[in-house]
Amino acid sequence: MGRVYNFSAGPSMLPEAVLKKAADEMLDYEGSGQSVMEMSHRSKVFDGIIKDAEKLLREVMQIPDNYKVLFLQGGASSQFAMIPLNLMNKNKKADYVLTGQWATKAFKEAERYGDVVAVASSKDKTFSYIPKLDKSMFRPDADYVHICMNNTIYGTVYNEIPDTGDIPLVADISSCILSKPIDVSKFGVLYAGAQKNMAPAGLTVVIIREDLIGNAQEITPTMFNYQTHADNDSMFNTPPCYTIYIAKLVLEWIKNEIGGLEKMEEINVKKAKILYDFLDNSKMFKGTVVPEDRSLMNVPFITGNDELDAKFIKEVSAAGFVNIKGHRSVGGMRASIYNAMPVEGVEKLVAFMKDFEEKNS
Ligand SMILES: *Cc1c(COP(=O)(O)O)cnc(C)c1O
Numbered sequence: 471m472g473r474v475y476n477f478s479a480g481p482s483m484l485p486e487a488v489l490k491k492a493a494d495e496m497l498d499y500e501g502s503g504q505s506v507m508e509m510s511h512r513s514k515v516f517d518g519i520i521k522d523a524e525k526l527l528r529e530v531m532q533i534p535d536n537y538k539v540l541f542l543q544g545g546a547s548s549q550f551a552m553i554p555l556n557l558m559n560k561n562k563k564a565d566y567v568l569t570g571q572w573a574t575k576a577f578k579e580a581e582r583y584g585d586v587v588a589v590a591s592s593k594d595k596t597f598s599y600i601p602k603l604d605k606s607m608f609r610p611d612a613d614y615v616h617i618c619m620n621n622t623i624y625g626t627v628y629n630e631i632p633d634t635g636d637i638p639l640v641a642d643i644s645s646c647i648l649s650k651p652i653d654v655s656k657f658g659v660l661y662a663g664a665q666k667n668m669a670p671a672g673l674t675v676v677i678i679r680e681d682l683i684g685n686a687q688e689i690t691p692t693m694f695n696y697q698t699h700a701d702n703d704s705m706f707n708t709p710p711c712y713t714i715y716i717a718k719l720v721l722e723w724i725k726n727e728i729g730g731l732e733k734m735e736e737i738n739v740k741k742a743k744i745l746y747d748f749l750d751n752s753k754m755f756k757g758t759v760v761p762e763d764r765s766l767m768n769v770p771f772i773t774g775n776d777e778l779d780a781k782f783i784k785e786v787s788a789a790g791f792v793n794i795k796g797h798r799s800v801g802g803m804r805a806s807i808y809n810a811m812p813v814e815g816v817e818k819l820v821a822f823m824k825d826f827e828e829k830n831s
Pocket of ligand 1: 480544545546547548572618620621622642643644645663664666
């Protein structure tokens with residue numbers, strides 16, 4: 471069987487060039503006589519891999535020197551606890567913006583550790599937009615403000631970084647990391663599970679301003695303290711070695727094959743436009759998000775008829791476009807078009823949708 475076009479929200483497609491390189495190096499990584507899966511994380515060879523991965527991430531994302539890059543485990547979901555444990559340390563207050571399920575989970579977890587307020591929410595319209603934010607909405611004594619930058623399930627994205635003044639801004643960028651340039655200096659912490667746009671599952675990347683490290687709450691477990699990992703260059707314990715290696719290959723692909731994040735963004739804008747233009751002109755399919763807040767990465771859509779949705783999902787899957795069913799909490803369809811999805815995959819999906827519309831109306 472040939473490869474399918476995989477529109478999964480995560481884990482998701484990886485660039486074919488990366489998979490091929492990993493396959494080539496599977497039995498013998500650069501003359502070491504071992505797979506990266508097998509080697510000691512304390513070996514010289516692996517030390518080269520993790521250092522390269524960090525160097526590439528810093529270069530591609532232009533991460534300022536006063537930020538630490540941490541390679542952790544536990545998924546973005548562990549960050550929902552690590553953020554408050556480490557950052558809610560002065561006034562034990564934090565402000566959250568609720569733009570979907572992940573933002574809400576982060577908020578609920580933080581409630582266990584301090585005084586947490588939801589300052590804005592788009593729940594009134596099924597999270598189909600990003601609430602308008604203003605500096606005056608945040609409590610001046612909040613230890614941080616938390617947002618979820620790209621809302622994977624609902625398909626919305628912040629096109630503007632909220633101004634929080636001196637309050638550190640923390641953002642979950644799990645489903646948009648590496649999709650376009652981002653001004654890291656505007657944030658206190660950025661974090662992302664790798665399995666959307668960077669690597670297989672198992673790695674969580676945290677980019678944190680150095681002054682925010684070192685004041686964790688007393689109850690913080692050692693493994694949940696950023697200081698532990700910052701002091702040990704992400705090698706306090708065994709890191710997710712193989713996933714870090716694949717992340718390195720993906721970063722090399724972005725740097726050398728694509729030509730950096732500006733180019734990546736151009737391609738992502740082009741891909742998303744093909745799909746959104748079709749949705750805006752179709753009589754059968756409709757996007758569910760207000761146009762100004764549409765994500766480049768996750769595109770939810772519906773026909774408005776559950777039976778027709780089910781028929782479409784069945785037929786589109788049989789044609790080799792897989793994982794297009796919407797999240798179980800919202801139904802309908804969702805096409806996730808991360809970095810590794812080729813333009814041709816989106817063009818072919820739209821051609822299939824056009825054909826389906828003609829045959830079924
Ligand atoms: C997938 C996702 C998560 C959950 O990530 P895990 O690594 O599975 O914990 C959190 N936030 C966002 C925005 C996501 O897309």
